[in-house]
Amino acid sequence: MDQAFEEVKQKEDLYQLNTYKKLPLSIERGEGVYVYDSTGKPYLDLYGGHAVALTGHCHPSVVKAVKEQLGKLIFYSNVVYSSVRARASEALIKVAPSGMDKVFFCNSGAEANETAMKISRKYAGKKKIIAMKDGFHGRTAGALSATGLGNYRKQFSPLLEDYIFVEFGNVEAFKNTLNDDVGSVILEPIQSMAGVEIAEEDYYKHLREICSERGIVLIFDEVQTGLGRTGSWFFGDRLGINPDIITLAKGIGAGIPVGCVIIDEKISKTIGPGEHGSTFGGGPVASSAILANISVIKEENLVQNAWDVGEFIKQELRDVNLVRRVKGRGLLLGIEIETDAIRLRDFLLERGIITGTSSKNNVLRLLPPLILKIEEAEIFIKELKAFE
Numbered sequence: 001m002d003q004a005f006e007e008v009k010q011k012e013d014l015y016q017l018n019t020y021k022k023l024p025l026s027i028e029r030g031e032g033v034y035v036y037d038s039t040g041k042p043y044l045d046l047y048g049g050h051a052v053a054l055t056g057h058c059h060p061s062v063v064k065a066v067k068e069q070l071g072k073l074i075f076y077s078n079v080v081y082s083s084v085r086a087r088a089s090e091a092l093i094k095v096a097p098s099g100m101d102k103v104f105f106c107n108s109g110a111e112a113n114e115t116a117m118k119i120s121r122k123y124a125g126k127k128k129i130i131a132m133k134d135g136f137h138g139r140t141a142g143a144l145s146a147t148g149l150g151n152y153r154k155q156f157s158p159l160l161e162d163y164i165f166v167e168f169g170n171v172e173a174f175k176n177t178l179n180d181d182v183g184s185v186i187l188e189p190i191q192s193m194a195g196v197e198i199a200e201e202d203y204y205k206h207l208r209e210i211c212s213e214r215g216i217v218l219i220f221d222e223v224q225t226g227l228g229r230t231g232s233w234f235f236g237d238r239l240g241i242n243p244d245i246i247t248l249a250k251g252i253g254a255g256i257p258v259g260c261v262i263i264d265e266k267i268s269k270t271i272g273p274g275e276h277g278s279t280f281g282g283g284p285v286a287s288s289a290i291l292a293n294i295s296v297i298k299e300e301n302l303v304q305n306a307w308d309v310g311e312f313i314k315q316e317l318r319d320v321n322l323v324r325r326v327k328g329r330g331l332l333l334g335i336e337i338e339t340d341a342i343r344l345r346d347f348l349l350e351r352g353i354i355t356g357t358s359s360k361n362n363v364l365r366l367l368p369p370l371i372l373k374i375e376e377a378e379i380f381i382k383e384l385k386a387f388e
């Protein structure tokens with residue numbers, strides 16, 4: 001271990017609340033799909049800085065836009081209008097599914113989910129929320145209450161009442177849970193932390209139908225799947241279905257902290273001034289990042305690239321002995337392997353590739369920037385084969 005890293009590690013461990021299990025490296029610089037540690041060693045970042053670097057690290061267009069904005073105005077809240085916020089809102093609604101007419105900006109995925117559940121409760125006028133076993137929605141009180149995934153809740157109960165958990169992917173279980181008090185349902189369309197679990201296409205369609213019939217608000221937590229990652233702007237696009245509310249965070253600001261809720265017109269029109277807010281939501285710097293980020297995704301055709309490169313990886317891993325199957329869509333992939341994923345992750349890290357794990361100990365997770373090229377995916381495949 002080099003001296004510079006040792007010093008950084010000691011200081012962080014000394015002063016930071018001990019909530020994260022960190023990889024043994026200090027990332028100091030990033031460019032495209034590569035990041036560099038304190039010794040200057042490059043890493044191919046297939047973890048995307050935690051699913052955040054949608055357009056890669058420090059995309060020149062994003063850097064330029066944010067720098068320009070920093071020189072003009074760092075912050076003013078929603079108490080006034082802002083031209084850059086106006087354009088960022090328009091850009092998001094233009095790529096959103098039809099019928100979704102309003103956006104609310106906040107600062108994180110958890111806050112976006114809190115917002116979604118709050119406004120859906122008002123609209124539905126019913127307090128019960130269905131959430132999925134093994135789902136993950138964040139760590140604040142409401143988001144954690146909706147989180148079914150094992151250990152996150154442990155030690156913190158009782159959490160908020162009124163959440164009912166059902167098995168993800170099981171329409172019958174969902175139907176059997178319904179009662180007159182249920183006003184909304186929240187789910188990750190692909191359960192990422194749970195090991196990149198995706199349901200049958202019909203499941204989403206049935207869910208949509210049932211929710212429409214019964215006036216239940218369907219919330220898709222697209223904090224990981226949104227903005228092109230799964231090969232469509234939003235998960236439902238390829239299936240031809242829209243939820244009523246979509247929550248976003250992670251990649252939307254290219255690394256500038258942003259959360260966001262996109263809302264169907266029938267719900268958005270029920271919310272009025274004073275009923276919700278967030279001081280930093282939609283600030284000028286965040287808005288400039290969103291705007292530049294969305295432009296890059298469009299100009300560089302990254303939605304299609306995410307699909308193509310994801311399909312390529314799936315195809316290439318088909319005959320690799322170590323790999324049992326590859327789950328997920330686009331560039332949100334869970335590689336189920338014959339052995340412990342942490343060992344594989346550490347092996348790859350040694351060879352200069354950052355990957356992720358999940359709550360399943362045999363699933364390696366990939367959440368790379370959507371700019372990932374076939375040649376870069378090939379580097380990963382070659383190194384993965386070397387582990388066999």
Ligand SMILES: Cc1ncc(COP(=O)(O)O)c(C=O)c1O
Binds near residue numbers: 111137139224250
């Ligand atoms: C699907 C999903 N929802 C919500 C969150 C919470 O986001 P944040 O950490 O920005 O609060 C995450 C974070 O990993 C997530 O993956």
